[in-house]
Amino acid sequence: MKKTILSLLLLLFCFFSFSCQPKKIKVPSLPLDRHQPYNFIARKGMVVAANPLAAEAGLAMLKQGGNAVDAAVATAFALNASEPFASGIGGGGFMVIFLAKEKKVTFVNFRDKAPAQAFPRMFEEQGKVNDEWRTAHGLAVAVPGALAGWNYGLKKYGTKSLADVSQKAIEIAEKGFEVGQTFSSINKDEYEKLAKNAGEETIYLKNGFPYEVGDFFRNPDLAKTLRLIASRGIDEFYKGEIASKIAEAVQAKGGIMTLKDLESYQPEEMEPLLGTYRNYTLYTLSPPGSGGLHLIQLLNIIENWPVRKWGHNSPLYIHHLSEALRFIFADRERYLGDPDFVSIPLKELLSKEYAARIASQIKPDRVLGSYPYGKFEEREDKKENTTHVCVIDKEGNIVSLTQSINDFFGTGIIPQGTGFLLNDQMADFSTDPLSPNAAQPGHRPLSSMAPLIMFEKEKPFLILGSPGGTRIFSSLAQIIINIIEFGMSLDEAIEAPRFFSYSSEGKARNISLEPRISESTIKALEEMGHKITIKEAYDKYFGGAQGILIPKGKKMIFGGADSRRDGFGAGY
Numbered sequence: 001m002k003k004t005i006l007s008l009l010l011l012l013f014c015f016f017s018f019s020c021q022p023k024k025i026k027v028p029s030l031p032l033d034r035h036q037p038y039n040f041i042a043r044k045g046m047v048v049a050a051n052p053l054a055a056e057a058g059l060a061m062l063k064q065g066g067n068a069v070d071a072a073v074a075t076a077f078a079l080n081a082s083e084p085f086a087s088g089i090g091g092g093g094f095m096v097i098f099l100a101k102e103k104k105v106t107f108v109n110f111r112d113k114a115p116a117q118a119f120p121r122m123f124e125e126q127g128k129v130n131d132e133w134r135t136a137h138g139l140a141v142a143v144p145g146a147l148a149g150w151n152y153g154l155k156k157y158g159t160k161s162l163a164d165v166s167q168k169a170i171e172i173a174e175k176g177f178e179v180g181q182t183f184s185s186i187n188k189d190e191y192e193k194l195a196k197n198a199g200e201e202t203i204y205l206k207n208g209f210p211y212e213v214g215d216f217f218r219n220p221d222l223a224k225t226l227r228l229i230a231s232r233g234i235d236e237f238y239k240g241e242i243a244s245k246i247a248e249a250v251q252a253k254g255g256i257m258t259l260k261d262l263e264s265y266q267p268e269e270m271e272p273l274l275g276t277y278r279n280y281t282l283y284t285l286s287p288p289g290s291g292g293l294h295l296i297q298l299l300n301i302i303e304n305w306p307v308r309k310w311g312h313n314s315p316l317y318i319h320h321l322s323e324a325l326r327f328i329f330a331d332r333e334r335y336l337g338d339p340d341f342v343s344i345p346l347k348e349l350l351s352k353e354y355a356a357r358i359a360s361q362i363k364p365d366r367v368l369g370s371y372p373y374g375k376f377e378e379r380e381d382k383k384e385n386t387t388h389v390c391v392i393d394k395e396g397n398i399v400s401l402t403q404s405i406n407d408f409f410g411t412g413i414i415p416q417g418t419g420f421l422l423n424d425q426m427a428d429f430s431t432d433p434l435s436p437n438a439a440q441p442g443h444r445p446l447s448s449m450a451p452l453i454m455f456e457k458e459k460p461f462l463i464l465g466s467p468g469g470t471r472i473f474s475s476l477a478q479i480i481i482n483i484i485e486f487g488m489s490l491d492e493a494i495e496a497p498r499f500f501s502y503s504s505e506g507k508a509r510n511i512s513l514e515p516r517i518s519e520s521t522i523k524a525l526e527e528m529g530h531k532i533t534i535k536e537a538y539d540k541y542f543g544g545a546q547g548i549l550i551p552k553g554k555k556m557i558f559g560g561a562d563s564r565r566d567g568f569g570a571g572y
Helices: 002-020 052-063 068-082 131-135 146-157 162-175 181-189 191-197 220-232 241-252 259-263 290-302 315-335 352-361 469-484 490-495 519-527
Strands: 040-042 046-049 092-099 104-110 268-270 273-277 280-284 387-392 398-404 452-456 459-465 511-513 532-534 546-549 557-561 568-571
Touching: 040 046, 046 052, 046 068, 046 546, 046 557, 052 068, 052 162, 052 387, 052 568, 068 092, 068 146, 068 162, 068 220, 068 387, 068 398, 092 146, 092 280, 092 452, 104 146, 104 280, 146 162, 162 220, 181 191, 220 241, 241 259, 273 290, 280 290, 290 315, 290 352, 290 469, 315 352, 315 469, 315 511, 315 519, 387 459, 387 546, 398 452, 398 459, 459 469, 469 490, 490 546, 490 557, 519 532, 557 568
Parallel strands: 040 568, 511 532
Antiparallel strands: 040 557, 046 387, 046 568, 092 104, 092 398, 104 268, 273 280, 280 452, 387 398, 452 459, 459 546, 546 557
């Protein structure tokens, strides 16, 4: 009898234990072969993001009556829970907004800022730059701007509350999800940093080891943090209990950020940069977002050449674009910094005449080899963990939002009990103390992010953006050319093989490219004097672009999502 009672009690215990376990959220299914072009299609509204759960969170907000800004912020919140290695409230970014009724484009700058005690040589140890201090140390953490920027956009241009737009993110963090290949591989790559700065007990490791594909990931601390922000507002993050935990965590790892730095942070609404290519007009961010400026520069230069005649990824095409990039990186190091403190000759850099002068200097059959000015610091293996969101609502309002914590898993530093990662955006300052982009109190470091909205005769045509660090604007230009010049669909344009080059100290650096580019093309480039670095076939080094295309005369919306990450489109 006793055995029977004990057995029944055991069965009841197991039943209630199982039923009380949080149920993981079902991840929307992706196309079976992610590397085959695949367009997401909708009629009224669409969200495209680097993670399916986040895209679905944005779509749910659209269906609840939210506008594009509401949906973009809901997606941004959800990315913190579903793609925590790439962005979140511990970082910052930019949001380009198109208001259909007013026919107005604006952008919100919520780029991270240097603490008040920052100085140009802050990363030097005994006269030499300590790279770890720039990426995995308290000194690497810039004052996060994400929450302030999301909240600004929401209050001025949205219709929903902070509690409304954060609900799905809380649900994802609370219930958890099954880990995929992207999460697992990046987790393994960044294991040592996480073990050192977050500790082996961190939620971002499973029992002290990286997550494997199929493992279950939950983040109850993040859910608690987001609930606190939803109920008390962002002051809790910048002035309250969370702020204290951030300052303590940074200082415990040797950093200089204070509560005053957090209290004083403010986002800024700014005029976007305007550029043109052929019959198209594009709006993107202005400095300290250098990516928008460089994107327009590159398109201006390309406009001088018969790229359609040369052919997609032909030797002439890759040669000329690589040479153009080398001139642009020389400009980057000579002129660019935080425009609140540095004078940038935007008018000249953006002019068609300046682009024509650069184009005329490029030789058609050989590497020039000399590019004035420029000492660009490229960490060749760096795969920045930026992420991008595209949204269009049923009224035609649009948001193109890029956000980041810089390197994958940021610094690996987590404020106690909060569940979110702190950025290493201070690494985006130059280590050259004479650079206009040297670390200074309150300065925003240069960013290569370039969220954009493109128009064809005043009608929205393309919403686009990508992660990828300094490869961002090059990748975006290639996607735009793939569509306009080579007639590709959006997803074909995104999935097509990419390349990248730059200059440093006036010298040409290697062309990095995906091996899907033909061997004959590689050989022809080498004969011109280029040195080649072969990356993986679909390499995260080149980003993970997300886009929405609104074809003229069609009542359809097409989404394109990059298989280099876990891109996904959700529409209705």
